[in-house]
Amino acid sequence: EIVMTQSPATLSVSPGERVTLSCRASQSVSNNLAWYQQKPGQAPRPLIYLVSARVTGIPARFSGSGSGTEFTLTISSLQSEDFAVYFCQQYDSWPRTFGQGTKLEIK
């Protein structure tokens, strides 16, 4: 099983700041990496697939990068609606696995 590790667990940031979330895989997942956003009481919402492809309707301030085992999600200028929990997920092999999440909170 591929273990996905996200860091940090919590990030305190101010609106307007640029933020980078990290996700590391225990072995290569090629480019089969997705990111999701989840707000309290809501289902996860996909943001990024194939490392860097934005899902339709996702603002351009969200971008993904990386390859192999190291990946990042960058939000270029945080908006109030971006404070949420973010999960990465690999789909290179079975079982599909998620990171434990990074919570973005308002500083």
Place this chain on the structure above:
Amino acid sequence: EVQLLESGGDLVQSGGSLRLSCATSGFTFSKFAMTWVRQAPGKGLEWVSTIYPSGEPTYYADSVKGRFTISRDNSKNTLYLQANSLRAEDTALYFCTLGWGWFDPWGQGTLVTVSS
């Protein structure tokens, strides 16, 4: 618009069984793989099971293998998860979602609570 509506969650005793359903609309159900993902209270996301369009193959997390069975009825556009021998650690919100790799969209979930 794609819609996924889960149902069947309930409070059940340890060792009991439940059948979860996911009624779908807005897309050609028979052409897409479907997946169940769960989230324990206050915890992260855990992939549970995936079924391909024809009903095979199916994949399961080790934590549910042998106890849960995923199935689908393409004539009813509905996905199922039969959950047997339920344990306290199966307590979670169960989401139905579309796809076999990355998942989009997601239903709102149905809550399974297993009491010991």
